[in-house]
Amino acid sequence: MDIPAYAPQELEATVQQRWQHAQTFKASAAPSGEKFYALAMFPYPSGQLHMGHVRNYSIADAIARYQRMLGKEVLQPMGWDAFGLPAENAALKNGVAPAQWTLENIAHMRGQLQRLGLSYDWSREFATCTPDYYRWEQWLFVKLWEKGLVYQKLSTVNWDPVDQTVLANEQVVDGCGWRSGAPVERREIVQYFLRITAYADELLQGLDTLSDGWPEQVLTMQRNWIGRSEGAEIHFPLAAGDGVIKVFTTRPDTLMGATYLAVAPEHPLAQQAAGQNAELAHFLERCRHGSVSEASIETQEKEGHPLGIYVKHPLSGAKLPVWAANFVLIGYGEGAVMSVPAHDQRDFEFARKYDLPIRAVISAEGLPLDTTAMSEAYTGPGRLVNSGSFDGLPSDTAKSLITAALAEKGLGQKTVNYRLRDWGISRQRYWGTPIPMIHCEHCGIVPVPEQDLPVVLPTHYQLKDPRSPLLDDPEFLNVACPVCHAPARRETDTMDTFVESSWYYARFACPDAAHMLDQRAIDWLPVDQYVGGVEHAVLHLLYARFFNRLLRDTGLLPADGIHDEPFKRLLTQGMVLKDGSKMSKSKGNTVDPQGLIDRYGADTARLFILFAAPPEQHLEWSDSAVEGAHRFLSRIWRLVHEYGPDHQAIPSEISPEARDLRRAVHQCIDRVSRNMDGRYHFNVAIAAIMELTNALMKVTADAPADLRAILGEGLRAITLLISPFAPHIAEVLWTQLGQNGEISKTSWPEADPEALRSDTITLVIQVNGKLRERMDFPADADNASIEKAVLSAPAMQRHLEGKTIRKCIVVPGRLVNLVLG
């Protein structure tokens, strides 16, 4: 028999054309039956598809295809997260305009994605850098400004004094600008903020509703990021003059142990004190250097300097010095902390370094502590000592009593504090959504009126330096004030690109809507399964949850409880690693998937990447294992072609051998199905299909009719089961097996419980927990008869000889453990 060679290149092209003609994956405007919205995080058009993309989209597509075969109406869209820093960097390096660079990359990557045969509804594709998309972001921005959910305040950025530009944290290397090499300075500028803190409690509580569909790890990270903590706000009155320094603490019980206050270098009091204190001014100046990133601040050597200012302890009245310290963050809480060296490790080290007093007020046993002998802070709970009338109280009681005492004096109260800070969305960059505001000398800051939207970003610039070209373009800058019509100036800051990725999932449901969203978004949302990298566990996924609530509270989504959260289920995919670290351009360890696809085809690439590891785990790249995936597909190809389109009915009476094979077929269907939903362990599902294939290969051409018929049943099952992973070959084999229609729209097979049933089971016999024998039993044997049979079995006698039986544990269906003494 002549079997055509498995030639994936032509085969995949043909199948893809068929799908395109039949519009197989086009989603309806509004789902009429049960809907399933599958979404993978859309890519930044960096130029080349990388392995992380292939993995991300293969996972999401396997899920989408499975759900489609379950009979649901599936929406799976694709688009482009098209604004961002790399386009500007490329523009500077290659002299190509960011818009052009971005659009060329999209064209190339679209081709690469299409080559993978993912079941997208391409009619919904959009890029976020088009005015049709970002105009609605501008529209919403103005709405939020009017509601007070957007506001301006000072905040700190990395300033490159040579390039005269703001740097992203990534662009600061060892405290210096990556292009100029100059030490960066911290600079305070006025920026726009989204009031995410107003939603802190709702975002926190919403996590509880996600516990079924989101990984516990991500929920924990978001909880910690929001960082709700109960404690007290405490006011320390200045010793000289009016005013107080406010601090937040979760440990008001340690208040009597506070021996100094520490404020951020940017704190107004520190800045003020530096006026008369050259040494302090010098210290604050040194603190201005280095990146603003929390990681760099938290890992630097802890340093401080006294302000020469004192406060009064709110309860004892004792005079405490105020220090400036480089580890206190101005953006967190009040930018000041009370320091209790005896009970906080960082305060302890700081106090030892600068010889500040240490006063122990909590001890586990309630006995006074010798602070000179302490080698580290005692941070646990205990009973109060050295705390006057509070002595002897346990920490918990002391917390509320001390807070009450403060409240009585008007110097504090119980407070809830969040680690979460408002979302700064201003970027001093060109390639982003223009912020729709106008600066007028007379009217101040004025939003662009709705009829003047969108504020279109000019796309023709050739960048000469990192400075935004908008700053030098009179055509963009000059505008009449919408209120008084006097000459005014446009805002040149653009929005954080996280804004675009915070609502794209909703726009995919109605990409041509005449407004930001329409009814179709309500019908398709929430996303039933979202798939993307773990690295987005907090920022993107928290911003999108926040933004979804903004859409709801603007009336674009209903407040019906169903639309609060954007993503019902989340799968966080592990990274693709090479030589132990993340594949990335900057590390130069990327493997281009294009070569893989050219050589073996999309089906092999997809099958390999899903087989190599479970989706949530990191995947260590290896070239050789790809061969195995390709071999497997070739094997199925041959098997199906050898069998052909013969339809043989399974006889009603079949041999025990045939019954075993049929059980294997249905066990495979069962195992694959259970791994397609919930756990998504595609590697195990594929292994099960391989195992069945191995079993089916043993059925020869001259085998009895019952075995041949079951071989046919098995081959149909394998083709269906493999189709979410290797859809092209599955379509062709489906036809080869004499089946009609597209396999992509065929029903998923169901395991027959009758075929799964087995008459006998094999139990493992352990002695003192160690495997010794195996014995067969009828499937319905009860524990007592099993125990009896084990003890009387000839093979067991040598294990039992001279021993007494202390215990016999029978685990139904699994094992028997004899405990002998």
Added chain:
RNA sequence: GCCCAGGUGGCGAAAUAGGUAGACGCAAGGGACUUAAAAUCCCUCGGCUUAUGCCGUGCCGGUUCGAGUCCGGCCCUGGGCACCA
């Protein structure tokens, strides 16, 4: 520094809910077919040890008839830390 993960053969991994450690695949070795090669098919494949034996899931300890799985304490690797996306 803080938060979250992960660590099982030469390698990627598997092990529903505490019950046979290593399914499936890669690599390697041996064989069949072939003039030869490729392809394909078959066999072996954790370690010690000439086993019906012992040891073995990062390290140390604990709970249990039984621990990769649960508990306590470490070590190492990775991700995130608010302007990379």
